[in-house]
Amino acid sequence: MKKIIYVLSLTLLASVFFGCDVLEPSQDAEPISDAAANYPTPTFTLTSSANLSALNEGDENVLVWDVTVDKPIDRNLNFSWVVLGGTATLHEDYDLVNATIPAYETTGQLMIMIHNDSAVEGAETLQLTVESGPSLASKYLVNPSSSYPTASLTINNFESDDLEMSFDWEKGIDFAGSTYGTCANIDLDIFVSNAAGFDINDPWATFNGTNYAATGDCPETFDWIMSDWGDGDYVIWHEVWSNGFAGLGTNTLVPITASISRAGVFSTTVVQADVQAMNSDNGGEADDLPVDTHGVIAQVSVANGIYTISDYNGNVVATGKTNTAKTKRPSIDKVERAIKTLH
Incomplete structure (x- = not known):
């Protein structure tokens, strides 16, 4: 009799363990909708008249991209620069500012700041692109078919007349x-x-x-x-x-x-x-x-x-x-910004 009870107990335990599906944890954030069209889609517009292939260290350029999404959501959206290559050095020749679009809003700004540099050196280059995120919490909150800009910069040496x-x-x-x-x-x-x-x-x-x-x-x-x-x-x-x-x-x-x-x-x-x-x-x-x-x-x-x-x-x-095309280095607050669509 004890053996029968023991066998029945094992049978019941087995049904508990093997009768349920095992749930696997997921690392990916849930999309806000199953339809890609319902994701916010970003667009990027360069708001500077500067020639990206002929920048100058002495001009202290601040390059700004306006980031706009077509619909707001209830969470922050982040967009970050990704350096692809080049000879310019971060924090010495340039700095990057990533964009955050706050929840329920639709606009933000990305920036590249070119530093004033008087060192004797040749032209430097920088290639970048943009990605959403990069944190998983915000990486998949935008339309997966979104297009992101790339930028190829040439930063020429500043030469003073004085x-x-x-x-x-x-x-x-x-x-x-x-x-x-x-x-x-x-x-x-x-x-x-x-x-x-x-x-x-x-x-x-x-x-x-x-x-x-x-x-x-x-x-x-x-x-x-x-x-x-x-x-x-x-x-x-x-x-x-x-x-x-x-x-x-x-x-x-x-x-x-x-x-x-x-x-x-x-x-x-x-x-x-x-x-x-x-x-x-x-x-x-x-x-x-x-x-x-x-x-x-x-x-x-x-x-x-x-x-x-x-x-x-x-x-x-x-x-x-001497370089007679320039005299003194302009102040950073005098950089003019004209609207230009990023191609």
């Missing part, structure tokens, strides 16, 4: 068991003279006041604006305005290092020759300083739109042609 100049003379001078910085204790001013007839013993005779740096800062800086100067040969020189080391017997040369760059073309440094550098023992105030408190730093020649930078001895350290 020179950026910086003049630094920081070094440590030991005195009475301590080290003192020259920037904090020596004030140098930077001036430019026409090279024709220039004499370091009387540099003011050919002084050109178009640009100079006499602010009391270290380093001193100024921008050489091509449109203000034009062709010619020029000498950059210093004058000692004050020297806190005068009379202390430190007897140390304090050469100036000039950093000169033309964005996108060249960047160079010129270290002032020792024979032109000031000595820490010289004078105290400008009116009392001897004539040797002036010294040549570098020379600049401009001919037919070509810069040539030379040191005191005439050694060429950099040269580069």
Whole structure:
């Protein structure tokens, strides 16, 4: 009798386990409708007049695609950029902004932001497309037959017409068991003279006041604006305005290092020759300083739109042609956007 009950019990258990279908979990989100026509369908419109195959780093382009769906739904829709290839570097040359269309709304925006870059480099490329999602929660919420845009960008090197100049003379001078910085204790001013007839013993005779740096800062800086100067040969020189080391017997040369760059073309440094550098023992105030408190730093020649930078001895350290098609880099808030349909 016990055996019969045991067999019946096993039979009942088997019917429970094997009489039911096993449910398999699904990773895919449920579509909002079985009919594809009921899915929202996105369209993408480029709202910029920029030529994608001839962008320029200096223009700080912001490329915007308006994303519009033909019907709202009760969940957010996300659209993301996918990089397919190219030589441009994310976060250095460009950044991407994905689009979110909030629930019950029908519009959003995708963006590509081209960064202002003054590095000396060749043209860079970038190829992208767009996908829905990419999260599973929103990937399958749009019409599976939707078309997505692709973008092929060429980002050309920015070349400035102007020179950026910086003049630094920081070094440590030991005195009475301590080290003192020259920037904090020596004030140098930077001036430019026409090279024709220039004499370091009387540099003011050919002084050109178009640009100079006499602010009391270290380093001193100024921008050489091509449109203000034009062709010619020029000498950059210093004058000692004050020297806190005068009379202390430190007897140390304090050469100036000039950093000169033309964005996108060249960047160079010129270290002032020792024979032109000031000595820490010289004078105290400008009116009392001897004539040797002036010294040549570098020379600049401009001919037919070509810069040539030379040191005191005439050694060429950099040269580069100007780009007369542009002057200053425009600000990002001045980028104009015109409506253009993406093909």
